[in-house]
Amino acid sequence: MVDSKQQWKAWLYLLPAIVLLLVFTVWPIINTVRMAFLENYRGLEATAGATFSFGIGNFVKVMQYSKFLTCLKNTVLLCVLTVPLSTILALLIAVALNSIKPLQKVLQTIFFLPYVTNSIAIGMVFAAMFNIVGSFFSTENEIIVTAGIINNVIEFFGGEHINWINAGSSYWANMTVMVVYIVWNALPFKILVLLGGLQNISTQYYDAAKVDGTPRRRVFTRITVPLLSPMITYVVITGFIGGFKEYTSIVGIFGETMGPPDDAGRLNTMVGFIYDALASSSEGRASAAALILFAIILVVTMINMQVSKRSVHF
Numbered sequence: 001m002v003d004s005k006q007q008w009k010a011w012l013y014l015l016p017a018i019v020l021l022l023v024f025t026v027w028p029i030i031n032t033v034r035m036a037f038l039e040n041y042r043g044l045e046a047t048a049g050a051t052f053s054f055g056i057g058n059f060v061k062v063m064q065y066s067k068f069l070t071c072l073k074n075t076v077l078l079c080v081l082t083v084p085l086s087t088i089l090a091l092l093i094a095v096a097l098n099s100i101k102p103l104q105k106v107l108q109t110i111f112f113l114p115y116v117t118n119s120i121a122i123g124m125v126f127a128a129m130f131n132i133v134g135s136f137f138s139t140e141n142e143i144i145v146t147a148g149i150i151n152n153v154i155e156f157f158g159g160e161h162i163n164w165i166n167a168g169s170s171y172w173a174n175m176t177v178m179v180v181y182i183v184w185n186a187l188p189f190k191i192l193v194l195l196g197g198l199q200n201i202s203t204q205y206y207d208a209a210k211v212d213g214t215p216r217r218r219v220f221t222r223i224t225v226p227l228l229s230p231m232i233t234y235v236v237i238t239g240f241i242g243g244f245k246e247y248t249s250i251v252g253i254f255g256e257t258m259g260p261p262d263d264a265g266r267l268n269t270m271v272g273f274i275y276d277a278l279a280s281s282s283e284g285r286a287s288a289a290a291l292i293l294f295a296i297i298l299v300v301t302m303i304n305m306q307v308s309k310r311s312v313h314f
Contacts (some may be wrong), residue, residue, distance in 0.1 A: 032287045040200040041284030052110035056289035067265060078178060086183040086279055089238055090190035095224065097191070098198040108195070115188035123252015126181045130164035130253075141212070165253060165261040174260065181249055184241070190235045196226070197231035233308040237301055244297050247271035270296075 035041045038052035047054070062068055093274045097107055114122060131148045151161035155236070163169040164177050205227070209219045225232070250258055250267050259266030268276070277286035 014250065020052060024293055036285050036287035036291050038284055041282050041287070043283045044281060052284070058284040059292070062288045062292060065270065065273075068273065070265070071268045071270050074267055075244055075246065075269045075271075077175065078246050079240055081175075082182045082186065082241040083236060083243055085179070086186040086190060087232065087239060089183065089185050090194055090235065091225075091228075091232065093187065094191050094194035094198055095141050095220065097195055108192075111191050112188045114185055115192075119185065119248040120252040122262050123181065123249055124187060126177065127165060127253045130177050165260060167260050169260050171266060174254075177253060178250060178267065181253065182240050182243070182246065185249060186239060190239070193235050194228060197228045229308075233304070237304045237308075240300050240304065241297055244293060244300070245271050247275070253264055 022091070023087040037054055037056065039055045039057040041052050041058070042050075093111065097104060097111070100107065129148045130150050150164070155161055162173060165172050201224070205223050206219065209223060214222075246269050250269065254260070254267060258268040258272050270289065274289045274293070275288045277283075277289060
């Protein structure tokens with residue numbers, strides 16, 4: 001405890017952090033709420049002295065925007081597909097890593113590398129892996145397609161190359177690429193959290209199960225998962241929050257078009273919708289979309305927390 005007479009020193013040490021939080025976190029949030037309820041708010045016009053009436057017109061425009069439902073559908077679909085899959089894979093990998101003693105640290109480092117790598121750079125690598133570079137005619141007038149490594153593997157096993165991300169590709173081919181990339185990119189953080197939780201579980205539970213001759217599958221479902229449930233809940237909640245904010249991965253693979261060349265915006269998300277509004281100087285509409293996204297994340301988080309109260313074992 002800090003002596004009440006010396007608390008001013010503690011506040012003095014905290015002052016720089018408090019000022020930064022107020023300027024770069026608290027005020028932007030307040031300003032976003034303010035702009036969302038100012039009809040047709042535009043920053044340049046406000047700087048010039050224009051005034052805006054109070055109302056919910058920005059929210060109405062967001063809802064009426066033709067591609068809003070597409071952005072919302074893509075965002076929800078990516079969350080629903082990637083969060084459970086990445087969590088299950090991370091749990092299995094964490095359990096495997098915890099059981100391996102030789103080279104455990106080396107393997108942990110390898111699995112953690114994507115977490116410290118730039119998302120755009122990773123997206124460009126995935127784009128090259130799934131890309132179809134082009135096609136040309138050989139001297140025998142045969143069409144030869146130069147493909148990325150994924151299609152080369154498919155053709156090696158006797159399949160035909162798939163148009164994953166280029167013009168003419170299907171929506172579900174695009175979505176498959178995004179799910180693979182997002183799951184792969186989300187694994188390191190989840191593995192790290194779950195592995196830390198596993199290493200904190202007392203070995204007495206496993207020793208007792210070993211004495212009783214309990215099968216490994218039952219040990220996993222009756223001991224490991226229940227005792228690890230707080231960590232699992234944490235990675236699921238943070239996974240949904242991150243999934244609803246997905247943007248950089250799509251830009252890394254498809255570029256600013258957020259989709260194949262012949263269907264720009266096909267994979268646009270809620271965050272992409274906000275950035276598009278900002279690019280057109282529609283700060284009011286962007287703020288309204290940001291608040292809608294915040295409300296969705298809040299509702300999903302509250303649902304997850306309510307569910308976790310019944311299933312989490314502390």
